Amino acid sequence: MSMPAAIRNALRAGTVLFLFALIGTAILAFTHGRTEPLISRSQQAEKLALINQVLPASFYDNDLLASRQDLPPDDLLGTRKPSALWIARRGSQVTAVVLEAIAPDGYAGDIALLIGIGIDGTVTGVRVTAHRETPGLGDYIERTKSAWIDQFTGKSLAHPEPRRWKVAKDGGAFDARAGATITPRAVVKAVRNTLDYFARHRAAFVAGPAVKEN
Amino acid sequence: MMTLDEFRSLFQNGLVKQNTGLVQLLGLCPLLAISNNMINALSLGLATVLVMAASSGTVSGIRHFVPHEIRIPVFVLIIAALVTVIDLAMNAFVHPLYLVLGIFIPLITTNCIVLARVDAFASKNHPLHSVVDAVAMGLGLTMVLVTLGAIRELAGQGTLFSGIDMVFGEAAKGWVLHVLPNYQGFLLAILPPGAFITLGLLIAANNWNKARVVRRIRIAVPMTA
Numbered sequence: 188m189s190m191p192a193a194i195r196n197a198l199r200a201g202t203v204l205f206l207f208a209l210i211g212t213a214i215l216a217f218t219h220g221r222t223e224p225l226i227s228r229s230q231q232a233e234k235l236a237l238i239n240q241v242l243p244a245s246f247y248d249n250d251l252l253a254s255r256q257d258l259p260p261d262d263l264l265g266t267r268k269p270s271a272l273w274i275a276r277r278g279s280q281v282t283a284v285v286l287e288a289i290a291p292d293g294y295a296g297d298i299a300l301l302i303g304i305g306i307d308g309t310v311t312g313v314r315v316t317a318h319r320e321t322p323g324l325g326d327y328i329e330r331t332k333s334a335w336i337d338q339f340t341g342k343s344l345a346h347p348e349p350r351r352w353k354v355a356k357d358g359g360a361f362d363a364r365a366g367a368t369i370t371p372r373a374v375v376k377a378v379r380n381t382l383d384y385f386a387r388h389r390a391a392f393v394a395g396p397a398v399k400e401n
Numbered sequence: 402m403m404t405l406d407e408f409r410s411l412f413q414n415g416l417v418k419q420n421t422g423l424v425q426l427l428g429l430c431p432l433l434a435i436s437n438n439m440i441n442a443l444s445l446g447l448a449t450v451l452v453m454a455a456s457s458g459t460v461s462g463i464r465h466f467v468p469h470e471i472r473i474p475v476f477v478l479i480i481a482a483l484v485t486v487i488d489l490a491m492n493a494f495v496h497p498l499y500l501v502l503g504i505f506i507p508l509i510t511t512n513c514i515v516l517a518r519v520d521a522f523a524s525k526n527h528p529l530h531s532v533v534d535a536v537a538m539g540l541g542l543t544m545v546l547v548t549l550g551a552i553r554e555l556a557g558q559g560t561l562f563s564g565i566d567m568v569f570g571e572a573a574k575g576w577v578l579h580v581l582p583n584y585q586g587f588l589l590a591i592l593p594p595g596a597f598i599t600l601g602l603l604i605a606a607n608n609w610n611k612a613r614v615v616r617r618i619r620i621a622v623p624m625t626a
Contacts, residue, residue: 200471207467207475211482218486222493229496322437322591323558 238273238285240330241303241312246283247275258286263384265289265297265377274392281393282306284385287316290377294369295319298328300377304385306393313339313378318370325370335371338362344382352379403529411530415537421514422545422600423607428514432546433596435505437557440564442550445505446543450536452487452509456480457523457535464524476519484510514542545603552599557591559584 231252238251254276257269264270270287283305290298298318303311313336315328327333338361344352353359354371363371385392421427428449435445459479467475488506491499509515518538523531554560559581565574589595 196468196470200468203466203468204471204474207478211478215482215485218489222489225493226489229492233496233500321588323586324588 237301237314237316238303240314241301242275242283242285243311246305246311247277249274249276251275251285261384263380263387265291265380272392283311284392286381286385288377288381288384290373292369292376293318293320293373294325294367295321298370298373298377300374300381302378302381304382306389307343308345308382308386308389309341309343310339310378310382312337313374315374320370321367325367327364327367328370328374335362335364336374339378342378344379344386349379352376403533407530408533411534412537415534415539415541416544417541419538420541420545420607421538422542422549423604425514425517426604427517428512428542429600431505431508431512432542432549433593433600435508436546436549436553436596436599437591438554438563439547439550439561441505442546443543445508446539446546448505449509449512449515449542450539452480452484452506453515453518453535453539454532455483455487456515456519457531458528459483460519461523461526461528461531467524472524473516473520476516476524480515480519481510514538545600548603549596549599552603553590553595555580556587556599557589557595558586 235252242251251273254274256272256274258264258266258272259269260266264286266287266289270289272287273285274281275283275285283303285301285303288300288302290300296319298320299316301314301316303313305311314330315336318326318328320326320328327335330336347360351358351360352375354361354363354368354375356363356368357372359375361371361375415421419425422429422432431445431449436442456476456479460476463479484506491506518535522534526534551561554563559579561578561580563577565576590599
C-alpha cells in the first residue's frame with residue numbers, strides 16, 4: 188500500500204508548509220501594523236527635509252506636503268509621467284513652488300531633480316534626487332559629493348542672460364569639471380527648461396490651486 | 402553546551418578555510434555590487450551577519466518539525482520573512498541607520514550564502530552552534546567585503562572611509578582619509594569590472610598563500626571537506 192503512504196506524506200508536507208506560511212504571514216502582518224505609522228511619519232519628515240534643502244522654511248507657513256499636486260507630463264520638465272508640485276504660501280500669498288523635473292540627457296540616462304523656484308522666478312535651490320552618472324566622475328552633481336549644485340541658487344531666466352545658460356566650456360555661466368561635461372550640461376539645461384515651464388504656468392500656479400486647498 | 406575547540410573550529414571555517422567570498426565563492430552578487438567603497442562594504446557585511454545569525458538560529462530551532470522534502474521552501478519563507486521584519490523594524494525604529502543600510506537589506510535575500518548555511522549547517526545542528534557558524538561565516542564575508550572595498554576605494558579615488566558621514570553624521574566628514582592627495586582617480590576600480598578583477602586577485606593571493614603553506618609542511622592536506 189504505497190499510495191496511501193505517499194498521499195499521507197504529501198498531506199503532512201502540505202500542512203506543515205501551510206502552517207509555516209500562516210505563521211510567517213501573521214508575523215509580517217503584525218510587524219507591518221506596528222511599524223507602518225512610524226515609517227510613514229519618517230518618510231514625510233524625510234521628504235520635507237529634502238524639500239527644505241531647495242526651499243528655505245522661511246518661505247512658507249502652510250502645510251507644504253499637503254499642498255502637493257500632480258503635474259501632467261511635459262517636455263520642458265522632461266517628464267514622461269505625472270510629477271509632483273508643491274506650492275508654498277505665507278498667509279494666502281503664494282511665495283514659491285517646488286517642482287520635480289528630469290534631465291533626460293544625462294550621461295547614463297535620467298537625472299531626477301527637485302527644484303525650488305521663488306514666485307519672482309528666482310531659483311531657491313536645486314537637488315539631485317536620483318541619477319546613474321559615473322561614480323567619482325559625474326556624481327559631483329550630488330550635494331553630498333560637492334557644492335556644485337549650489338551655483339543655481341539665486342539664478343533666474345534673466346540672470347544670467349539666456350545665451351549664458353550653459354556650462355563654461357560652451358561659453359556659459361556655469362562651471363563644470365573637466366572630464367565630465369555631459370552630466371552638468373544636462374542639469375543646466377533641465378533647470379533652465381524648468382524655469383521656462385514655471386514662467387509659462389506662473390499665473391496658474393498663483394491663482395489656480397488656492398481654491399483647491401483647505 | 403559548546404567547547405572552546407568547537408568554537409574555534411567554527412570560526413576558522415568561517416573566516417579562513419570555508420571563507421564564503423574567497424573559497425566557497427557564494428554570495429558574489431552583493432559582494433561585487435556594494436564593494437566600491439569601504440563604508441558601504443562594512444555596512445552590508447554587518448547587515449548580512451545580522452540576517453544570517455537570525456535565520457540560522459530560527460531554522461535550527463524548528464529543524465525537527467520540517468519534513469526533509471519541503472525544507473527549502475520553508476527555509477526560504479523564514480529567511481524572506483525575517484529579512485522583511487528586520488527591514489521594517491530598522492525603518493521604523495532606527496531610521497537614520499536605515500537610510501544608510503536600507504538598500505542593502507533586501508539585497509541580502511538574494512545572497513545565497515544565507516540559504517546555503519541554513520541548509521548545510523543550521524538544519525542539522527544545535528541553535529547555539531548554528532548562530533556561531535552563521536556569525537563566523539558572515540564575518541568572513543565581511544572581511545573580504547571590507548578588503549575589497551578598501552582596495553577599490555583606494556585605487557579608484559585615493560581615499561578611505563569616504564561616506565562615513567552617512568553613518569556617523571556631518572561631524573564625521575573630517576574622518577575621511579585622503580591617502581593619495583590630488584589623486585586623479587582610476588575609474589575602472591570603482592566600476593563593476595574593477596570588482597571582478599580585484600576579487601580575482603584576492604582569490605589568487607589566497608590560493609597562492611595556501612599552496613605555500615602546503616608546500617612548507619610537505620603534506621597534501623585536503624582543503625575542503
